[in-house]
Amino acid sequence: MPQQKQPNPFFKYGNMAIQMAVVIGLSVWGGKELDEHYHTKKPYYTIALSLIGIGASLYLTLKDLINPKK
Numbered sequence: 001m002p003q004q005k006q007p008n009p010f011f012k013y014g015n016m017a018i019q020m021a022v023v024i025g026l027s028v029w030g031g032k033e034l035d036e037h038y039h040t041k042k043p044y045y046t047i048a049l050s051l052i053g054i055g056a057s058l059y060l061t062l063k064d065l066i067n068p069k070k
Contacts, residue, residue, distance in 0.1 A: 016064060020057040027053025 031046030038045070 016061050020061055023057040023060070024050070024053045027056070 027049040028046060031043065031049035034045035034049070035043050
């Protein structure tokens with residue numbers, strides 16, 4: 001049985017960083033859109049969705065680091 005090549009760590013961790021940036025960026029964008037739609041005086045939706053996005057991206061990253069895909 002031939003051994004499979006291990007993926008380059010640069011690509012693995014680079015993809016994780018891109019994934020984090022996309023999740024956080026989309027959550028911030030969604031929060032800004034909600035703030036504009038509901039005409040809030042302070043950016044409550046932006047703050048809330050930003051924190052949720054940060055938590056989600058950390059969860060996804062830690063999950064991949066603890067249990068790497070084979």
